[in-house]
Amino acid sequence: MPYTSQEEQIEALSQEIQALPVSVSQIFSQVNGEAQKRFIDVENYLLWLQDALEISRSSFRAWEATAEYFRATIEILNNIDKQEEFALWAEGGKRLCSTSAPIAASYFKSSEAFLNEHNMNDLKQWINAGESLYHGTWKSGALATKFFETSPSLLLEFTIERLLQYVAILDSVAGNSSEMAEECLLLARESFSLVEKESTEGYLKLLSSTVNNNWKYTKDTQRSAALALPRIARHERARYMDLAAKMADERGKRYLIFLNEGSKSFGEVTYDVHTKMLDMFENLYSISPEAAVEFVHSCPEIIRRVGISNIDKWYESGLPMLQQNEAAGLGFFRLESARGESLIDQISATVNLEDIAPILQMYARGLTGGDMQLRSVTELKERTLGWAREEKASTDGSNIFLPDEISSFPTKNENFSWFKVLCSHQTGHLEFMSFNFDFEKEGNVFGIKRVVTEAAKLETDEDSVALVLSEFERFFDLFPQRKLSSDIYQALEDARIDHLTRQSYAGLRDPYRLVQGAATMGRPSPQNLPLREALVELLIRMTLLERDATIPVPRNLRSVVNNMAATLDKLMDLNALPEDTAEACLIIYKLLIKVPNTPPPTDMDWDETQIGELSEDGTSEIQEADSASVGGQDMVPGSGTEDDVEYKPAEDVDYRGDFKPELVQTLANLRKGQQQTDEMTKSPPLTEEMIKQLLEKSAEIDLSSVVDGNIDDPSGLFISSLMSESIEGPDAEFKDESGPGGIGKEEVESEEELAEQPQTSLYSEWDFVALDYKPNWCRIHESVIAEGSIDFYQETVDKYAGLINEVRRQFEMMVPETYRKEKRLPDGEEFDLDAAIEYVVEKRAGAAPDEKIYWRRNKTQRDVAVIFLLDMSASTAEAIDEKELKALNDDDDDVPEDPKQYLYWLKSRREKANRSYRRIIDLEKESTVLLIRALETIGDTYGIYGFSGYGRDNVEFYTVKDLEEPFSDKVQRRIDGINPLHATRMGPAIRHAAEKLDSVEAKTKVLFLISDGRPQDRGYSREGAEKEYAVQDTHMALLETKSKGIIPFLLTVDRAGHDYMKEMCGDLPYEVLADINLLPKRLPQLYSRLTL
Amino acid sequence: MPQKSNSSVVDTNSEPYHAYEVEEFTIDEEPYYLPIQDEIEVFTAAYEQKIPVLLKGPTGCGKTRFVEYMAWRLGKPMSTVRKGNKQNPDVQGKPLITIASHEDLTASDLVGRFLLDGEQTRWVDGPLTRAVKAGAICYLDEVVEARKDTTVLIHPLTDHRRLLPVEKRGQIIEAADGFLLVISYNPGYQSALKDLKQSTRQRFIAMEFEYPPREQEAAIVQKESGVDKKNADLLARLAEKVRNLKEHGLQEGVSTRLLIYAGNLISKGISPRRACEAAVAQALSDDPSVQRSINEIITSIFE
Incomplete structure (x- = not known):
């Protein structure tokens, strides 16, 4: 330098x-x-x-x-x-x-x-890690760049050592795909933030397993596993990751399902069963990995249905199935096995309304003598009719609404008892005439005071209502505090019903005790309620408990409670009427209205007192003294109201459900009014004004509960539904066609719609490998076939005029045979000459003669119902002649050598080919026409249907002529509408046809199936047995048909049919038609033979 | 077959059973019958006026018992209506000949037929002929079940002529004084095909039988089965509830007869629930869900 x-x-x-x-x-x-x-x-x-x-x-x-x-x-x-x-x-x-x-x-x-969190020592490793990702390529450079960008934040989640492990994994991924590695890295922060420190090791292990075996799934695994972990119980997370890693080692994508769906299943159940589930999973995995995954998937539903305690039972029943037959076990754990379903039903303690509705409906009809319909409360909810409160049983006089399921007790029997009590309480309202209240009628127990009270009220209160919609309305108008009176009335009337029910139905006493005992649990404690509410609560408890049970009684209100008990006691009379309940309600209302609704003083003394004791000390007569002075003054709250809190309606008693006498009677009156519109005098016409008034007054309707959401005027909606209710009647919205057990969405549709929209029904399918049914596996869509031209029918009739006559003669011959002579009877119309002579001869000869020497004409009335089921699969579009051509092609040895002759030969062949060809289906159709002509002569009940479809969810079932439908030109046109469509799923079509036949009355029933080949459809198979499965299911369907007393008969025009027909039909009759052109002729012959 | 009762008289002392000639079968002890309305008066009047009677009503409601009771009542020595039997003047009481109809019951089953007797043939009277001759009450149960040719016989017998044509012998028999034809049928039970023809039904006065009201039914069940009053009341209540199910899954309501059976079982120590299950639920239907519903009613009513 x-x-x-x-x-x-x-x-x-x-x-x-x-x-x-x-x-x-x-x-x-x-x-x-x-x-x-x-x-x-x-x-x-x-x-x-x-x-x-x-x-x-x-x-x-x-x-x-x-x-x-x-x-x-x-x-x-x-x-x-x-x-x-x-x-x-x-x-x-x-x-x-x-x-x-x-x-x-x-x-x-x-x-x-980085340095914010780490020291210089780590820095070196960090640099090394980043450097290790770079392999001199542009892509790896980008990855390394990304690494430095993101890793400081990653290090917030775990240690530098873990980071190094992760980098190693990333590096391996990058060896395969840098893009994948980069995506993983981008996701890393999000993923790792979900993974707890303790689980990181397992998580990284799983990732490295993935990289080694299925690097392509690294990103999915990284994300899925991270999402999965929080769903698993903490102490089982490591094991869960281990299992996943183990599965990943075995390659395949299954472990991803385990991570995704599997963990969701775990998430749906409580942590405490995770260990058990994983134990079971591991065990199953050693037998069948697939079954194990299915098991996890099914777990939440099973737990919901049978309860945690019973999952072992279920698992243990499935295990041997799996060991013996993997397919069966698989179906079991996939919840696709009829055996499994029945087992679940067996071990589950839950009772579903759906299952017992027919029984209870009949029970209710027996008890009430009315045409009761049992419905689910959810249906009631949809009607937004004032009752729209939570899952409470109720009745509107002709329907009984019950909750969908009950699972509060440990056994099925107890849960069913609960249902029965619920139902009996509601029928009790009808049997003991809760809704037949008449304001002016005298009660049997208390006599009448209502009129007096009303008169007194009218004196003081000028603007009283002139028009009332129901007797109940008139009654409740007496009370300024409607909510209170409504609570009292409901408690008393429910008590009356319970009492009468228990007296009349001794067998219900035990379940009643159980249910009533349970009903007091979870009720608000009276000590914490404002005084008036506390007293109402005490009244409700008195109606629920036995006489020797105790309730807490405030000492200074003892006399009020005594009198309440005495009044209640008096009402508990076999002759008590709803009018008596009303009287008792008046008495108790007057008692309670004097009690201030203030929070109880903390120093208040509560004595646990036996209910029986209470009533002995009280009297229901106190009102007698007052009755002279019954006045409006009695009815308003007493003095000392400064601390008063607003009266809150008492909590409903669970099993008693909702009791809305006023509403029910109003509705009934409105309907009556609707029916007799001429007699305007009797019931006032319904105006919105009146309903509005009713709504505002009545304590039974809580508008806020009727309508959720922010509709400005909830009463408007309610009024309209009430109006429509009154006009259309109680069943307007149900349109029940199905009779007993009319529960379910499908019934809600009206009849008109049904004609246009295809009906659907579900059928099980037989799995011959698992030896079990797959429940409700196929959906049949039934619809009427589109009409075609009428010409086809006419042309066919003309074309086969000769044959038609022949067949008709043949069929006519069958008719006189309705009277057949039976010979050799012990008794009859006349002697059978031959037998009589034999008798005399034998007697003379000293031998013991046969005494059967009479004959008699026996009426064997022809009583046949038959269904023709036509295969409308795509293969029926095949040309008949082409088949022949093919046959011709096969033996080409007679092709002329000479060019001139060859040309001629070729020409003739072409001519044949160009001829407008006929399809298999055309022959099927022609045969149908012939049969119809024949059948109309002998008057058998017959239906013609076609079937096709695609996949198990879409089996199409077309009606050409319904069993009960008369023959018409519509039917003629529909025959032309028969066309080749899709695949051939025979099983469900056969089952559906058999179902139809089963519903008609006939001595001889025949199901005639005409097909052109083996059954096949998408998913109508299983691995390793593609064709076999469909054949076996069809076989089973035919056997089912036979067990219903129907003769199944299969006719196939598939010349190669012999190989599978034997297996498909077993020992049931079938025929393979060698020449398809014989079909129109052969069909009537076969028919007459089958039905003789 | 009616012929079967046609066996020779057996010494009643040595044999474990009793056999009677049909004309000699009379009701000597008063059958228990609880009149519900004025049926006794109407029947007596009809008898005196020689008007045939048609009894309608569901099975097991007491039609047969009523006829038995009337036979006894009309045959009582003090009864003024008794005019004696021409054929068998020794026989005390009113003979009652009951014929259950079935779909193979032919005219010759009623009138009589030739039988082979050695080298010859012998004529044997059928039960109807014998009843006509003996002046008995002839009770044709479930008459619509019989073949159509039987009604031909009934017609001349049931109008003012009171004649029985015996075609095969070329005879016409005039009915004895005390002869009365009583037929029964169950309108709800038979199909429309088997309805009684107007020409037949308009030859009878008709009396409608229903199941008795609850209190009376309880009394009947108690008396007949020996069950205690409480259980008899409950049985009658059960009957009322189960009858509500008619047309709602049940073809017929439970009959008084079945209730009595249930009472019989109860008085023999079978628990009421079990007795009713056997005599009511199982007896009425084969449909498991219907049985279950009835059983639920039973378990509600009985402890």
Whole structure:
């Protein structure tokens, strides 16, 4: 160096730096002053400048790195303990810069963040890690750059050692695809933030397994595993990762399913079963990895259905199945096995309304004698009709609404009992006439005071309502505090119903006790309620508990409670009517209204008192003294109302559900009014005004619960639904066609829609490998086939005129055979001469004669129902003649040698080919026409259907003529509409047809299937047995048909049909038609033979 | 077959069973019958006026018992209506000949037929002929079940002529004084095809039988089965509930007869629930869900 002094050197270096691109020199100027100050030692400052220049010279565009170097300087100086360390930092940068300037730039930029958390020792490793990613290519450079950018934030999540492991993984990935590695790196922060420190090891292990086996899935694995981990119980996370790594080692994509869907399943169940689930999983995995994955997937549903305690039972039943037959076990754990389903039903304690609705509906009909419909409360909710509160049982007089399922008790029986009590309570309302309240009718127990009270009220209150919509409305109008009166009335009426039910149905007493006992649990404690509410709560408890149970009674209100108990006691009479409930309600209302609704004083004394004891001390007669002075004054809250809080309605009793006498009676009246519109005098016409008034008054309707959301005028919506209700009747929205158990969405559709929209029904499918049904596997869409032209029918009739006559004669001959002579009977119309002579001869000969010597005409009335099921698969579009042509082609040996003859031969062949060809389906159609002609002569019930479809969810079932449908030109046109469509899934079509036949009454039932080949469809197979599966399912469907008392018959025009038909039909009758042209002739023959 | 009862008289002292000539079968002890309405008066009047009677009503509601009771009542010695039997003057009481109809019941089953007797043939009267001759009450149960040719016989017997043509022998038999034809049928039970023809039904006065009201039914069940009053009441209540299910899954409501059976079982120590399951739920239906529903009603009513 020519310069001697440091100043000169600095000056020279500075100038050199100033000569660098502007962006660098600018930054240099910015930091230079500060740096000069900070470098205590001039040597170091000099070094700084030298390093900068060295960096800038190291490669083209290295000035960027230099700029970053300058920019980071001050911060680094702040972060390091000793100035020497700065050199180390710069050294690392220089090294990186010698390989790649951008990497170095990224290094300089990120190092401050790095050094915030880590020391210089780690820095070295960090640099090494970044460097290791660079392999001299542009892509690896970019990766390394990214690494420096992101790693400081990654290091917030884990240690430098882990980072190094991760870099190793990244490096391997980069060996395959730098893009993938880069994406992983980009995701790393997000992923690692989800992984806890303890799990990191397993996580990285899984990643390295993945890289070694399926590097392509690295990114997916990295993300999925990170998302999965938080879903797993903490103590099982390591094991979960181990398992996943183990699965990943075995290659395949299955472990990803385990990570994604599997972890979701874990997330859906509580942590405490995770260990058990993983135990089971490991066990299953050793038998069948696929089943194990399915198992995890099914777990949440199983737990929901059978409860955690029963999952062992389920698992243990599936295990042997899996061991014996993998397919069966797989179906089981996939919840696609009928056996599995029935097992779940068996071990589950949950009782579903759907399962028991038919039974309970009948039960309710028996008890009430009415045409009750049992429905789910969710349906009620959809009607937004005031009852729209949570899952509470209810009734509107003709429907009983019950919750969808009950699982609160440990056994099925107990849960069913609960259902039964719920149902019995609702039927009790009807049986014991809760809704038949008549304001002016006298009760059986209490006599009548309502009218007196009303008169007294009218005296004091001038603007009383003139028109009421129901007797209940008139009654509740007596009470200024409607909510209170409604609560009292509901408690008393429910108590009356329960009492009468328990008295009349001794067998219900035990379940009732169980349910009532459970009902008191979880109710608010009276000690914490304002006094009036507390008393209502006590009243409710008295209605629920046995006489020897105790309730807390406030000492200073003892006499009120006594009188309440006595009144209740008096109401518990076999002859009590709803009118008596009303009286009792009046009495208790008057008792309670005098009690201030203030929070209970803390020093209040509560005595646990037996209910029986209470009523002995009380009297329901106190009102007698008052009754002379019953006046409106009695009905308003008493004095001392300063601390009064607003009265809050009491909590409903679970099993009693919602009881809305006023609403039910109103609706009933409105409907009645609708029916007899002429008699306007009887019931006032419904006006919105009146309903509005009712809504405002009634305590039964909580408008805020009717409508969720922010509709401005909730009452408007309610009114309209109430109006429509009253006009259309209770069933307007249900349109129930299905009779018992009318629950389910499909029934809600109206009849008109059904005609247009295809109906669907579900059928199970037989899996011959698993030896089990896959429940509800196929969906049949039923629709009427599109109409074509009527010409086809007419043309066919003309074309086959001769054959038609022949067939008709043949069929007509069948009719006289309706009377057949039966011979050799022990008794009959006349002697059978032959037998009689034989008898005499034998007797004379001394032998024991056969006494069966009569004959009799027996009426064997022809009673046949038949379904013709036509294969409409695409293959039926095949030309019949082409087949023949093909056959011709096969024996080419008679091709003429002579050119002239050859030309002639060729011409004739072409002619044949050009002839408008006929398809298999055309023959099927023609045969159908012939059959129809024949069948109409003998009057058998017959239906013609076609089927095709694509996939199990889409089996199409077309009606050409329904069983009960009369023959018409519509049917004629529909025959022309039969066209080749898609695939052939025979099983469900056969089952559906059999179902149709099963629903009609006939002595002989025949299912006639006409097909052109083997059954096949997408997914109508299973691995290793593609064709076999479909054949076996069809076979099973045919057997089912037979077990229903229907004769199945298969006719195929596939000449190669013999090989599979034997297997498909077993010992059931079938025929392979050698010549398809025989079909129209053969079909009637076969038919007459089958149905004789 | 009616012929079967046609066996020779057996010495009742040595044999474990009793066999009677049909004309001699009378009801000597008063059958238990609880009148629900004025049916006894109407029937008596019809008998005196020689008007044939058609009893309608569901199975097991007491039609047969009513006929038995009337036979006993009309045959009582003090009864003024008894005019004696021309053929068998020794026989006390009113003979009652019951014929259950079935779809193979032919005219010759009722009137009689020739039988081979050695080298010859012998004519044997059928039960209807014997009833006509003996002046008995002839009770044709479930008459619509019988073949159509039987109704031809009934027609001349049931109008003012009171004649029974015996075609095969070329005879016409005039009915004895006390003869009364009673037929029964169950309108709900038979299909539309088997309805009684107007020309037939308009030859009878008709009496409708229903299941008795709850209190009476309880009394009947109690009396007939010997069950205690409480259980008899509950059985009657059960019957009322189960009958609500008619047309809702059940073809027929439970009959009083079945209730009595249930009562019989109960009084023999079978638990009421089990007895009702056997005599009601199982007896009424083969459909498991219907059985279950009925069982739920049973378990609600009985402890």
